[in-house]
Amino acid sequence: MKVSRRGLLGGGAAVAGVGGAFVAGRTSSPATADVANVGGGQPAFPFRGTHQAGVVTPAQERLHFAAFDLTTDSRDDVVALLQAWTDAAERMTQGEGAGPVGPTEGAANLPPDDTGEAIGLPPSGLTITFGFGPGFFERLGLDDRKPAALADLPHFPGDTLDPARSGGDLCVQACAQDPQVAVHAVRNLARIGFGAVAVRWSQLGFGRTSSTSTTQSTPRNLFGFKDGTANVKAEEDAALEEHVWVQPGDDGGDWLAGGSYLVARRINMTIEVWDRQPLEDQEGFVGRTKAGGAPLSGGQESTEPDFTMPGSDGPVIPEDAHVRVVHPSENDGIRMLRPGYNFVDGSNALGGLDAGLFFIAFVRDPGKQFVPVMNRMATTDALVEYLRFTSSALFAVPPGAGPGEYVGQALLA
Numbered sequence: 001m002k003v004s005r006r007g008l009l010g011g012g013a014a015v016a017g018v019g020g021a022f023v024a025g026r027t028s029s030p031a032t033a034d035v036a037n038v039g040g041g042q043p044a045f046p047f048r049g050t051h052q053a054g055v056v057t058p059a060q061e062r063l064h065f066a067a068f069d070l071t072t073d074s075r076d077d078v079v080a081l082l083q084a085w086t087d088a089a090e091r092m093t094q095g096e097g098a099g100p101v102g103p104t105e106g107a108a109n110l111p112p113d114d115t116g117e118a119i120g121l122p123p124s125g126l127t128i129t130f131g132f133g134p135g136f137f138e139r140l141g142l143d144d145r146k147p148a149a150l151a152d153l154p155h156f157p158g159d160t161l162d163p164a165r166s167g168g169d170l171c172v173q174a175c176a177q178d179p180q181v182a183v184h185a186v187r188n189l190a191r192i193g194f195g196a197v198a199v200r201w202s203q204l205g206f207g208r209t210s211s212t213s214t215t216q217s218t219p220r221n222l223f224g225f226k227d228g229t230a231n232v233k234a235e236e237d238a239a240l241e242e243h244v245w246v247q248p249g250d251d252g253g254d255w256l257a258g259g260s261y262l263v264a265r266r267i268n269m270t271i272e273v274w275d276r277q278p279l280e281d282q283e284g285f286v287g288r289t290k291a292g293g294a295p296l297s298g299g300q301e302s303t304e305p306d307f308t309m310p311g312s313d314g315p316v317i318p319e320d321a322h323v324r325v326v327h328p329s330e331n332d333g334i335r336m337l338r339p340g341y342n343f344v345d346g347s348n349a350l351g352g353l354d355a356g357l358f359f360i361a362f363v364r365d366p367g368k369q370f371v372p373v374m375n376r377m378a379t380t381d382a383l384v385e386y387l388r389f390t391s392s393a394l395f396a397v398p399p400g401a402g403p404g405e406y407v408g409q410a411l412l413a
Contacts, residue, residue, distance in 0.1 A: 067168025131395030147252030205341025258399030287321030
């Protein structure tokens with residue numbers, strides 16, 4: 001019997017072990033499978049599927065991202081961890097407690113198996129996505145199964161990375177419409193993982209900065225501009241196969257086929273400096289109008305930029321405009337799926353906002369897709385003057401879990 005968190009969660013005696021997950025079919029992706037509306041019209045995305053949810057799922061409004069370090073080198077311990085995480089993630093994405101008993105039932109002399117802050121809240125479109133960093137393979141003696149593409153990202157020009165906020169052996173991306181639901185998910189996974197993992201760093205995000213579905217409008221970043229117009233969309237099946245999903249025969253072996261790579265970059269924006277720039281300059285730096293997001297060459301937001309159109313002083317879209325520098329036509333057709341988020345983490349030591357973009361990209365091959373575009377951006381993009389890259393990490397995102405499986409089973413079984 002499933003125990004819902006949308007009332008006072010009931011249950012009986014605690015269930016021993018991590019088996020007996022509530023299973024859904026693996027015949028479709030969580031992004032395209034039927035979505036259950038549970039409680040107040042808030043959707044519940046299926047956890048199980050060919051691909052992990054949270055990649056091509058229509059981007060939600062809130063994020064809690066956490067990177068973990070392994071505190072054990074026992075493969076058995078890590079398998080038990082991933083089994084427990086899979087079970088808990090499946091329950092929480094359906095609006096249930098992290099454990100089978102719940103936060104208010106069970107033995108009074110034992111800690112609850114759920115922390116309780118999500119009691120009464122609907123699923124809120126929660127998705128939980130897991131990834132493995134380079135150190136995961138090294139710690140567990142799996143170097144022979146580590147993809148060559150899963151190497152530490154290079155130091156790009158302009159990087160001012162904080163090592164304490166970079167890297168990690170595992171990651172959890174929890175996205176939802178309600179921030180408390182996302183925080184509840186990461187909090188409980190960290191609690192369940194005690195003894196096997198420890199949080200290395202984390203990031204809260206609000207206000208998606210890109211659309212990942214044609215059903216969504218393009219949002220704005222903290223510079224006030226629409227971002228991610230050319231993003232790969234969930235409905236572009238051929239583009240997903242080419243640019244996002246690892247294919248059989250790709251580097252890494254078949255255990256990663258149907259998965260992807262997750263690039264995470266914390267990008268601080270010097271907002272106060274930006275706010276003092278004239279509108280004309282801001283639009284020139286971006287290459288789009290601030291009002292509607294149309295390229296400076298004309299049309300509407302979805303109109304393809306015309307990089308050959310002359311202006312009064314060079315091209316109407318400047319050579320160093322962001323939209324030109326990162327556009328697929330200027331980068332051998334490279335595209336990425338980017339469900340990023342805004343963040344504001346208070347003020348910095350100088351009294352300015354500690355704010356910016358938490359950049360996330362899902363790619364089929366980071367070395368062939370993200371690295372060349374980032375190098376081009378770091379050296380030629382006018383926006384870089386107003387950006388500080390303070391955190392960086394790369395993770396391999398395994399495919400989804402089928403009935404009775406745990407995430408990453410093809411790698412570790």
